[in-house]
Amino acid sequence: MYNGRTDLVEHVSQFNQRIVIHSKNEAMMCKVFPFSLGPVMMRWFDGLREGSISSFKELTRAFESRFVTCNRVPRPLDSLLSMAMRERETLKMYLDRYWEMFNEIDRDFDDVAIRTFKVGLPTEHDLRKSLTKKPVRNVRRLIDRIDEYKRVEEGQQ
Structure with a gap:
């Protein structure tokens, strides 16, 4: 409807x-x-x-x-650059906001998505460290890695 x-x-x-x-x-x-x-x-x-x-x-x-x-106006790619994890925000909350914004961009930019997601994480975040040491090459792999860290975070709460 x-x-x-x-x-x-x-x-x-x-x-x-x-x-x-x-x-x-x-x-x-x-x-x-x-x-x-x-x-x-x-x-x-x-x-x-x-x-x-x-x-x-x-x-x-x-x-x-x-x-x-x-009509939905597609978001510009640089809108991802303003994304950053907020103080007291869980990885899940940041992830939800990030993918919502990412899905409003009309092109396939896996490399940009991976970089902007990583840069939005605090430098001391374990996931950011992991993505720096062992970079992923596509969004599917990024999601897999995020899921690993999300399970750890949810287990600590």
Whole structure:
């Protein structure tokens, strides 16, 4: 259900994935699309002039142009550089904030993710020391290493 708070391009993409077996039937896609809309968007849809939309592509373009302000703006890569573990913040809390920010960046930057995550840790943190002594080469390996240290931290609490 699209509520205006999530990325509308993602919504259209997810709708297309759910109804892919009917993608050749434009009329049906146009008739089913409103079922994925919340109340505000339904008012917009109900207000469309009859016959003003001739294809599903046209409907999604009209939808995207009407609700363009609801589009998610990707974060710039340098937003990761401002990430740092806060005083009294657990590794889990820092990790949650970090990955939330990382996921808002639209490209694949494993090397930058690894470096910025490490630099955000206090210099005396055991995980930072481990990442310095035995660097990882991809985010999957970083997550594995983090999980090891997270289990240790959670065991101490």
